[in-house]
Amino acid sequence: MGAGAVPALAVGALPATATAASLPTLNSVPPELKVIDTAMRKYIAERGIKSAQIAVARRGKILMAVGYGRYAVVNPDTGAALGQMPVRPTTLFRIASLSKHITSAAVMRLVQDGKLKLSDPVTTLLGLSATADPRLKQVTVLRLMQNLGGWDREVSKDPLWLDHTIASTLKVPLPIGHDAIIRYVTARPLDFAPGSKMVYSNYGYMLLGRIIARVSGMSYEAYVQRKLLAPVGITRMRLGRSLQTEISSREVDYQSGYTTKTVVDASGKVVPFPYGGFNMPNQDANGGWVGSAVDLVKFGMVFDGPGPVLNATSIGRLLAKPETGVTASGSWYGGGWWVRSNGTGLNTWHNGSMPGTYTFVARVQNGVSYCALFNRRAEEGTPEFESIDPVLGRAVGAVTRWPTTDLTPRFF
Incomplete structure (x- = not known):
């Protein structure tokens, strides 16, 4: 067997009519939290979801962790189906944009350690030319974290999803990497003046990943694992891969009715959108992590108060109101979190979405968090x-x- 191969499974195929809502869970649900389990089961039944997870924590304790349904496993050497595995509370999922507060925490750790300043311009940190638009010099680390960098994906389209266009424009082969994406975007003017408004930007977070790697001297993944995850006992999380044959038997399969032309090679092959329709390694700092719901609520505790990852000053600066962009409802975009005052503190939340994936995490009043x-x-x-x-x-x-x-x- 290859390096990622798994043995044949002694579990039966999942009936075509079964969904996560109709299957038993792997963990008992505390009676006090049955209302949450009931809501989850109704939600996933209405959508025909095959694999799901939820974890709930309060005041530093994980109180509920449930895996629903089953997922398909394939032989990484042949692509042949091996069978179905039950979703456990520790089964891995792509978490999409829930990666962003992880990246922001990594930035703040570098700031905390005196290796980076929030006012540092991206042009200096990454050696980027501002020839196409002098305003690029006004893009700072903080503005990247707060989505104030000047890129509007509704105007210029999201470059993290333009692999074929970028490869053709730059005359480089697929798959493209971060350097090609940066060359392509830097050669074009910004969509608005940095700091003038908030527009959600995957590209800005991709740049933060490159800054973390450059300043730390490690890969982005290694820095996050060593400086953020390991200190709080999280060992499962890692960057995801593009193809189903590349993932481990501990990661769910991703469901989508859409197909598209592959971006992982120049074959022109039409593939299921979640498997080769986008390049997972390129998504790293903005949406590339895989993990479990218990990992995400555990990591969310980093923002509850001073600890081994961030001190109180770092947490405060990460969640602070930006120079602009506070919504009519009073919420704003902090470092990878939507933030709103609840009168006695701050509620923070975020969702994530890519073909074959939807995720949500929240930290609310009374010290409750859920993912x-x-x-x-x-x-x-x-x-x-x-x-x-x-x-x-x-x-x-x-x-x-x-x-x-x-x-x-049980989980850490």
Whole structure:
């Protein structure tokens, strides 16, 4: 067997009509939190989701961690189906843009250690030319973190999803890498003046990943694993891969009805969108991590107060209001989190979405946090997924008594 091969599985095929909502869970649900399990089951049944997870924590303790459904495993050498595995609380999912607060925490750790300043310009840090637009010199680390950098994906399109265009324009072969994406974008003018408004930018976070690697002297992945994840006991998380034959048997398969031309080679082959329709290694700092819901609620505790990763000053600067971009509802984009004052503190949340993936994480009042992960997202003709925010918000709000048993030692 190859390096990533797994043995044949002694589990039966999942019936075509089965969904995660109709299958048993791998963990018991505390009676006090049954309302959350019920809400999850209804949500995933309505959408025909095959694989899902949820984890709930409160005041530093993981109180609920559930895997729903099963997922397909293939032989990495041949691509042949080996069978189905049950989703466990530690099964890995692509987390998409839940990667962004991880990247922002890495930036703040470098600032905390005196290796970087939030005011440093990206042109200096990465040696970028501002010939195409002198305003590029005004793009700082902080503005990248707060999505104030000057790129609007509705105007110029998201360069993280323009592999064929970039390869053709630069006359370079597929697959392209970060350097090609940066060359392509830097040769074009910004869409707006840096700092003048907030526009969500995957590209800005991709640049933060390159800054982290350049300043730390490590790869982006290695820095995050050593300086952020290891200190809080998280060992499962890693950067994802593009193809189903490249992932381990501990990671779910991703479901989508869409196909597209592959970007991982020049074959022109039409592939399922989640497997070669985009380049996962290029998504790293903006959306490339894989992990479990328990990993995400555990990492969210980094922002609860001073600890082995960030001090109070770093947390405060990461979540602070930006120079512009506060919405009518009073929320703003901090470092990889949407943020809003709840009167006594801050609520933070974020969703993630890419073909075959939808994710959501929130940290709310009373020290409660929760994360839900799914192996598909909304597509044409299917129900929306954004309502997971109010669905879980109502369920958490309906809890009248919280369990005290800490499940953390089971997973870390």
